[in-house]
Amino acid sequence: TDELDEEVIQALEDPTKLHYKELWLAEEDQLRRNVLELFAFGTLKDKPDDMTLTSLMQKKLQKLSIVSLSELRRELTYTEIQHECQISDIGTLEELLIELRHFFEVKLDSVRQVATIGRLYDCREVYCNERPLQLVQTLPTTKQSLLQDLHRWKDKLQTDIIGE
Numbered sequence: 001t002d003e004l005d006e007e008v009i010q011a012l013e014d015p016t017k018l019h020y021k022e023l024w025l026a027e028e029d030q031l032r033r034n035v036l037e038l039f040a041f042g043t044l045k046d047k048p049d050d051m052t053l054t055s056l057m058q059k060k061l062q063k064l065s066i067v068s069l070s071e072l073r074r075e076l077t078y079t080e081i082q083h084e085c086q087i088s089d090i091g092t093l094e095e096l097l098i099e100l101r102h103f104f105e106v107k108l109d110s111v112r113q114v115a116t117i118g119r120l121y122d123c124r125e126v127y128c129n130e131r132p133l134q135l136v137q138t139l140p141t142t143k144q145s146l147l148q149d150l151h152r153w154k155d156k157l158q159t160d161i162i163g164e
Contacts, residue, residue, distance in 0.1 A: 003031050003032075004031070004032060004035060005032070008023070008032050008035070008036070009054065009057070011023060012035070012039055012053075012054075012056075012057045012060060013054060013056035013057055013060065015056075015060075015099075018060075018063070018064065018067070018103070018122075019040070019125060020036050020039040020040040020125070021040045021041075021125040023036050023040075024036035024037050024039075024040045025130055025131070030134075033134070034051075034134050034135050035051070037133060037134060037135055037136060038051075038061070038135050038136065039057075039060065039061065039064065040124075040125045041124065041125055041127055041133065041136045042061075042064075042135060042136040043061070043064065043065035043068050043084065043085075043138075044061055044062065044065045044084070044085055044086050045065075045084070045138075046135050046136045046137060046138070047061065047135075048135065059096070062085045062086065062087060062096060063096055063099065063100055064124065065084055065085040066081060066085055066096060066097065066100060067100065067103050067104075067122075067123070067124055068124055069081065069084055069085075070100075070103070070104050070106075070117045070120070071120070071123060071124065073117075074116065074117045074118075075114055075115070075116050075117070076114065076115045076117065077113060077114055077115075078090055078093055078113035078114065078115070079113065081093055081097075081115065090110070090113070094108055094110070097115055102121060102122065103120070103121055103122045103123075104117050104118065104119065104120045104121060104122075105117070105118030105119045105121075106118065
């Protein structure tokens with residue numbers, strides 16, 4: 001974080017800001033661009049070992065990692081979330097899930113230790129090959145993947161309508 005300017009740190013620590021693609025696209029400095037790429041598209045698994053984050057930035061990346069998981073599956077075990085998001089205790093995990101309620105509906109089952117994701121209200125940034133990714137290995141949602149999903153949905157609807 002030594003090389004990040006105060007403006008970037010503030011944006012990354014701001015609890016109300018969860019989208020960073022515009023800042024990533026506008027950034028010319030490679031180090032700041034890499035950090036912004038991580039927050040726009042990545043998860044904790046994409047964070048290089050030598051990248052230092054403030055505690056607020058770490059918490060933000062944990063939240064973004066949870067959002068990424070919620071886009072893959074609607075039922076997430078606490079163990080899976082703890083592993084993927086480097087969260088040590090269940091209290092913190094449940095707190096982060098509740099703080100993300102503007103991203104999705106979530107039902108917490110503390111007995112089964114499962115979070116069930118309901119309606120999604122927001123999503124992670126969509127990557128459209130605007131510039132090459134330097135850190136993120138597992139591609140996030142892309143324009144191409146969204147189009148493929150929409151085509152599959154259209155084909156399913158057409159099959160369902162014709163099949164009746």
